[in-house]
Amino acid sequence: MRKVKNLLAGVVLLAAATPAYAAEELVVDLSSSVVEITAGFVGSELLLFGATDGEGDVVVIVRGPLRDEIVRRKERVAGIWVNRDELVFTGVPAFYAVASNRPMEEFLPEAVAAKNWIGLENLLLLPHWKQPYAEDYDSFRAALIRNKQRQGLYSLQPGNVIFLSSRLFRTKIRFPTTVSVGTYGVDVYLVRDGNIVTVDTTLLNVRKVGFEAGVFDFAHRHSLAYGVLAIFIAAVAGWLASVMFRKS
Amino acid sequence: MQIYLPIAEMSVNVFLILGMGGGVGFLSGLFGVGGGFLMTPLLIFIGIPPAVAVATEANQIVASSVSGVLAHWRRANVDVKMGLTLLAGGIVGSSFGVWLFTILRGLGQIDLVIKLSYVVFLSVIGVLMLSESARALMRVKRQIRRKRHYHYWIHGLPLKMRFRRSRLYISALLPIGIGFLVGVLSAIMGVGGGFVMVPAMIYLLGMPTVVVVGTSLFQIIFVTANVTILQAVHNQTVDVVLALILLTGGVIGAQIGARASGRLQGEHLRGLLGLMVIAVCAKLTYDLVITPLDLFFLGGVVAN
Numbered sequence: 012m013r014k015v016k017n018l019l020a021g022v023v024l025l026a027a028a029t030p031a032y033a034a035e036e037l038v039v040d041l042s043s044s045v046v047e048i049t050a051g052f053v054g055s056e057l058l059l060f061g062a063t064d065g066e067g068d069v070v071v072i073v074r075g076p077l078r079d080e081i082v083r084r085k086e087r088v089a090g091i092w093v094n095r096d097e098l099v100f101t102g103v104p105a106f107y108a109v110a111s112n113r114p115m116e117e118f119l120p121e122a123v124a125a126k127n128w129i130g131l132e133n134l135l136l137l138p139h140w141k142q143p144y145a146e147d148y149d150s151f152r153a154a155l156i157r158n159k160q161r162q163g164l165y166s167l168q169p170g171n172v173i174f175l176s177s178r179l180f181r182t183k184i185r186f187p188t189t190v191s192v193g194t195y196g197v198d199v200y201l202v203r204d205g206n207i208v209t210v211d212t213t214l215l216n217v218r219k220v221g222f223e224a225g226v227f228d229f230a231h232r233h234s235l236a237y238g239v240l241a242i243f244i245a246a247v248a249g250w251l252a253s254v255m256f257r258k259s
Numbered sequence: 260m261q262i263y264l265p266i267a268e269m270s271v272n273v274f275l276i277l278g279m280g281g282g283v284g285f286l287s288g289l290f291g292v293g294g295g296f297l298m299t300p301l302l303i304f305i306g307i308p309p310a311v312a313v314a315t316e317a318n319q320i321v322a323s324s325v326s327g328v329l330a331h332w333r334r335a336n337v338d339v340k341m342g343l344t345l346l347a348g349g350i351v352g353s354s355f356g357v358w359l360f361t362i363l364r365g366l367g368q369i370d371l372v373i374k375l376s377y378v379v380f381l382s383v384i385g386v387l388m389l390s391e392s393a394r395a396l397m398r399v400k401r402q403i404r405r406k407r408h409y410h411y412w413i414h415g416l417p418l419k420m421r422f423r424r425s426r427l428y429i430s431a432l433l434p435i436g437i438g439f440l441v442g443v444l445s446a447i448m449g450v451g452g453g454f455v456m457v458p459a460m461i462y463l464l465g466m467p468t469v470v471v472v473g474t475s476l477f478q479i480i481f482v483t484a485n486v487t488i489l490q491a492v493h494n495q496t497v498d499v500v501l502a503l504i505l506l507t508g509g510v511i512g513a514q515i516g517a518r519a520s521g522r523l524q525g526e527h528l529r530g531l532l533g534l535m536v537i538a539v540c541a542k543l544t545y546d547l548v549i550t551p552l553d554l555f556f557l558g559g560v561v562a563n
Contacts (some may be wrong), residue, residue, distance in 0.1 A: 048263060050263055051261060052261075053270055082556070084555050085554045085556070091371075091547045092548070092551060093371055094368060094371065150555070151555065161553075188263070223263055224265075226500065230265070234491050235488065237491050237499075238491030238492060238497060241487055241497050242484045242487050244499065244502075245325070245502065246322065248322045248503075249322035249327075255510075256326070256330070
């Protein structure tokens with residue numbers, strides 16, 4: 012918390028200093044540039060602070076690492092719901108959160124938003140090049156976004172950017188427990204008169220640390236040794252239990 | 260208290276998992292059943308990915324079988340030669356099962372296959388348990404004198420072997436075949452397979468009841484160990500943190516269960532266990548049949 016206060020103080024100072032030099036149109040900082048997934052991880056929240064050089068609207072977009080994602084459609088076969096069609100999307104951000112100080116349609120023309128891939132409907136989601144042409148691409152795309160929203164990984168939060176004064180703003184970025192590890196990009200757009208004046212990009216890192224990270228790495232890098240160790244632990248535990256049984 | 264499971268990549272309540280381990284451990288101590296066939300569906304119900312539930316449960320069964328077999332070993336109730344013959348089939352079967360598992364996972368059908376296998380086996384077991392306990396409660400005592408064992412044509416297949424401890428001289432192909440089938444089940448369902456193995460040993464092989472459980476446990480250790488290693492190598496779905504919490508609860512539960520078994524009325528409890536199995540089976544069936552909230556869902560990350 013103290014760190015946040017210092018940060019806030021720093022931003023206030025900066026904001027106070029900017030008019031004199033008019034050097035920066037937008038200054039942004041995060042309460043932490045790392046999200047650590049530990050044994051007790053229950054999700055995380057980061058604070059983002061920023062200052063503008065004058066009036067304007069702010070859009071904050073957090074993008075997770077890109078990857079391929081399969082969307083499957085269930086169909087009823089003999090009374091049971093079975094996975095049938097599937098579509099693989101490529102370059103799908105694992106996380107995508109859009110926050111703004113008021114609904115975007117009030118200050119950002121659709122054409123500008125589309126050009127800059129801002130907003131869930133403008134998210135660039137392409138079918139994998141190996142896929143045959145899918146005629147119901149749109150319903151799969153909508154399903155991808157809908158599912159991600161339900162998991163708390165994609166979000167649209169108009170009003171979540173709060174202006175503390177005319178130039179000082181802050182927002183909270185919330186990560187659920189299912190958040191993926193990797194490098195995240197935080198883009199802050201300053202919009203004035205329907206145009207994007209400037210963009211500030213900050214990176215943040217989501218990573219597993221400590222015991223959890225060790226187990227995950229071990230399981231993926233030395234999977235044979237991991238399997239052997241898992242059996243060893245189980246056998247010893249079973250033997251211990253048997254010894255305890257016998258004594259009592 | 261929440262704990263983040265590194266392989267399942269989700270956070271769960273430690274006490275819930277401990278309680279589940281304890282509860283299923285209690286039942287296994289009470290009835291001498293392995294408990295894998297209850298634990299895996301329960302793990303799926305609380306949201307653990309089925310693939311992780313199956314592989315992790317195989318790991319936990321290694322522990323419970325080791326602790327179970329030692330007591331039988333001390334009393335010389337393990338037919339090692341029979342165990343190794345079953346195991347020969349079991350290793351091939353479980354390796355085949357994991358291979359099948361990996362392919363089905365790639366096709367996005369593994370969850371369905373796991374759940375369907377459970378629906379089939381649980382309904383059979385549940386009905387058998389219920390009818391057995393109902394018969395006992397109605398005191399229908401049918402005394403049938405059995406021969407020590409019947410000699411079917413399958414016992415006379417080639418590759419005849421002598422199993423001294425079991426007092427049998429039968430074709431080795433039969434135990435190898437049984438071992439193979441149970442091995443496949445073990446890999447796909449995350450069970451030890453005792454519920455199939457034990458009746459098969461008694462009725463199909465004609466083994467004396469006293470060596471059946473020890474021998475079954477003996478070979479289950481190695482089959483589930485094989486499943487654990489192969490799942491770890493091919494699918495990276497063994498969660499040791501989850502397994503450790505489960506077996507801690509399981510060990511304590513099994514102790515209490517074993518002590519309670521002397522004092523409680525067996526047939527009522529067997530009926531109760533049968534009802535529970537049916538309930539789990541009904542829930543799995545219901546989930547497969549009702550229209551899901553969203554017909555589309557995300558199938559996980561593509562492996563290149």
